[in-house]
Amino acid sequence: MPPLHELQRAFAAAMMEGKGLTVTTSMRTGPARRSLALYRRLIRNNYVQTLKITYPVLRRLIGGHYFNVFARGYLKRYPSTSGDLFAYGQHFPLFLLQLESPRVLIELARLEWACHELHQVADSPLPSQEWIQTLATVDPSAVTFRLNPTVRLLRCVLPVHRVWYALQPEADGNGIDGLSLSPEEGGLLVTRGRGKIHVRSLSPNQWWLLQAVRDRKTVAVVECMAREFMPDLDLAQFLTGLSDPVMGPVFSLEIHP
Template structure:
């Protein structure tokens, strides 16, 4: 008799393998032959994963057509089966998959549209977080402020693309009206995708300084390093105004400092 772990491993492989790998012999018929019962489970699994991808990437599906999308989804599912119980977590590798997917090679903007949709999906499902406590920040001595490492809200994502992906996304919404011709060479975007406390999701175009400041925070840079990157990218960047705005709006929600005496306490997330 197979150990439980090995039985589960073979079952998972059989669900994803169209020939079943002989696993049907481990299934009790109970009204249907084992091979037929396995086919039913396999089909339901693939339909569920395809539906999850369609829910996350509706604009990608609209751009390529339902038939092509389902073909791409089948290839993706075969290469990247779900390994988590939560389908909300499934599909994160789809943009990278599309970038290497030869049948879609002519649609050079498609992977970045998918990245935008995945960012939207992540932001929509992200946890809530209390705003940064200005009193905790005020307690940091001036000589230590450069070592602060600020953190972005869980519902904030940054995206950069050489293509006008926001316009592509907007023009393919249900309420977009009649589509107009779009020139892919009109310029790229640097975006902040952010869910406000009202639960509205907004896309904010950013200039170089603002984008590099927030990206440095997201990458774990200290405040001094983040400021240097922002000013190098945009010498006329108004650092105090933009930093203060993102703290006030809740985009920047917490900070860390090597000295535990000044650590920003992580508040309990509201229910």
């Protein structure tokens, strides 16, 4: 009788590789093979289902057939390494890249993974009124920006958020019919506000400013950047727009004595 480790290894191989479905010599019977085949189909199906939940827009875009093919290919190349299924599918954008997939699919997958992650990140801090008043008395070079946990910045070439919105279940209209995508500079801002995910595009200047926020630059430095290099940008309006509680506040501030 083989050791347990060997049995489990052989079973796992039978599930994932499927070659030689017999696990041990004593299991070359018809019923044993049928059992293994059942487990195999059900396990693989679980992973395809999981990816469907994680990448629903991509699936809607390319259709069920191609999605299933790519999902099964992904499972072979990047099998699960966690007991928490929320983590499964992280490498799907990379997988698509490695297969020289159309850029729109790669970037849409990156967007969907960011949206997926955001559902479980920590809540963003909500500053109190007292603290905000304190801020008014402090030197701007003693205050640094912080990018909130409910934010993701994506350097995408294509405005794939338009596809994302067009293919949401509750979207009106004709889906992607007539939708044109051409490369844009800048990037995408993904945020979670009150549980919902929102995606906005950023101009190159806005992208650069948000990089400064992510890099924890001081208020003084960010103001300088805007003043010196972005005369057309209304910084006040931009920052106010980034603090919309519905879409989720993008930044918080820290005072350093």
